[in-house]
Amino acid sequence: MQTDTFAKILIRSPNWIGDQVLAYPFFHMLRKSQSQAHIVVACLPWVEALQYRDLVDEVHVLDKPASIGFFHRFDSVESGARRLRKMGPWDLGIAMPRSFSTAWLLFRSSVKHRRGYKGDGRGLLLNDALEWQPHSKSHRATAFAALVPGHEPGSNPPEPVITDRFDFERSWFGLTFLEPPDFPYWVLAPGSVAESRRWPVDRFIELAKIIYAETGWKGLVVGGAAEASLASLMLGEALHKNELLDWTARGRVSSYASVFRNAKFTVSNDSGLAHVASLCGSPVQIVWGAGDPRMTAPIGPGKVKITCNPIECWPCEQNTCPIASQTVSNDGKNACLKGIKASMVWNDIKTGILTPDYG
Numbered sequence: 001m002q003t004d005t006f007a008k009i010l011i012r013s014p015n016w017i018g019d020q021v022l023a024y025p026f027f028h029m030l031r032k033s034q035s036q037a038h039i040v041v042a043c044l045p046w047v048e049a050l051q052y053r054d055l056v057d058e059v060h061v062l063d064k065p066a067s068i069g070f071f072h073r074f075d076s077v078e079s080g081a082r083r084l085r086k087m088g089p090w091d092l093g094i095a096m097p098r099s100f101s102t103a104w105l106l107f108r109s110s111v112k113h114r115r116g117y118k119g120d121g122r123g124l125l126l127n128d129a130l131e132w133q134p135h136s137k138s139h140r141a142t143a144f145a146a147l148v149p150g151h152e153p154g155s156n157p158p159e160p161v162i163t164d165r166f167d168f169e170r171s172w173f174g175l176t177f178l179e180p181p182d183f184p185y186w187v188l189a190p191g192s193v194a195e196s197r198r199w200p201v202d203r204f205i206e207l208a209k210i211i212y213a214e215t216g217w218k219g220l221v222v223g224g225a226a227e228a229s230l231a232s233l234m235l236g237e238a239l240h241k242n243e244l245l246d247w248t249a250r251g252r253v254s255s256y257a258s259v260f261r262n263a264k265f266t267v268s269n270d271s272g273l274a275h276v277a278s279l280c281g282s283p284v285q286i287v288w289g290a291g292d293p294r295m296t297a298p299i300g301p302g303k304v305k306i307t308c309n310p311i312e313c314w315p316c317e318q319n320t321c322p323i324a325s326q327t328v329s330n331d332g333k334n335a336c337l338k339g340i341k342a343s344m345v346w347n348d349i350k351t352g353i354l355t356p357d358y359g
Helices: 017-022 022-034 045-050 072-089 100-109 140-145 203-216 225-237 253-261 271-277 341-350
Strands: 008-012 036-044 060-061 090-095 111-117 128-130 187-188 218-221 244-246 266-269 284-287 305-306
Touching: 008 022, 008 100, 008 341, 017 022, 017 045, 017 140, 017 271, 022 140, 022 341, 036 072, 045 060, 045 253, 060 072, 090 100, 090 218, 100 111, 100 341, 111 140, 187 253, 187 271, 203 218, 203 225, 218 225, 253 271, 266 271, 271 284, 284 341, 305 341
Parallel strands: 008 036, 008 090, 036 060, 090 111, 111 128, 187 218, 187 266, 218 244, 266 284, 284 305
Antiparallel strands: none
8 A cells, every 4th residue: 555645534544441541553644644643543432532632623523332242333323324424535544453343433434445454344344454463562652653544465564663752732732630749659550450460459558568668659649530549558557647548430541641741650560550650751660560671661751660579371362361279279379469579569660760860
């Protein structure tokens, strides 16, 4: 495919927070190559606040299905396609998630030129279908970048590493940002959808005690409503009330941009918030579980360091540890995470992302 120009482009953006952050190079490259195009993003509600509004012209939020059942999901896609069809005609559509429904959305929206990766029947709906295999072991950001028109399957797109300061006020304009505290602090993001990527809560508590005892810095526990219960548990177990402060459920994920940027560092599981923190410029120490950092580690510009325990079965990339807990010792299930001690993480923070004179 040549580097053609298109008047009107529809992008079906990634579904997950981490993937949306890793798609930043894609949107940057697309806008650069299609500077005169009218670009519209169709996204799900929970990633709306992370759309790069300085790089696109409109953000269209799709309805969340009423349930996970097939017919509800189908109705939701069809409803979105009807609305998008009225907003057309579309010269180019790009399906970023590798799902049948995203390709179906572009097809039903009457997009003339539909681009995305093959697989699971999507190739029948895409008239510019790329082979996934050449990118299956690439970093996710690189695979996204290859979807920009002009990058043929198997080609090598530019390495999509963010080196400049990310201007979140420009990119996420119109949103409200939390004011960071006026005292030295670090950020703790203990949540993760997958249990194979969640470090045990008691290890986070132990880490907070070590950091407070050595530096006197308070930790802000951040996240959505799902992390509020974790924050409550952590504050209840903290040795001193000043070790941790509950900053969960204070707004959308983008609301924490200034909080991340002004933090001494962020400690996180392998989760979407690790990507947001790094994008906003925070040094990030990730306690890494079952995922493969070669494909999904944050790309900056904040410095990223990973603490992992590479046992024989790591990385399995499973959301649930495949080892049956009843057939192994206590350290068998999620052993890759359980083998990581709080002292190991603090040592990695001190030697990897803090300046020598941090104290």
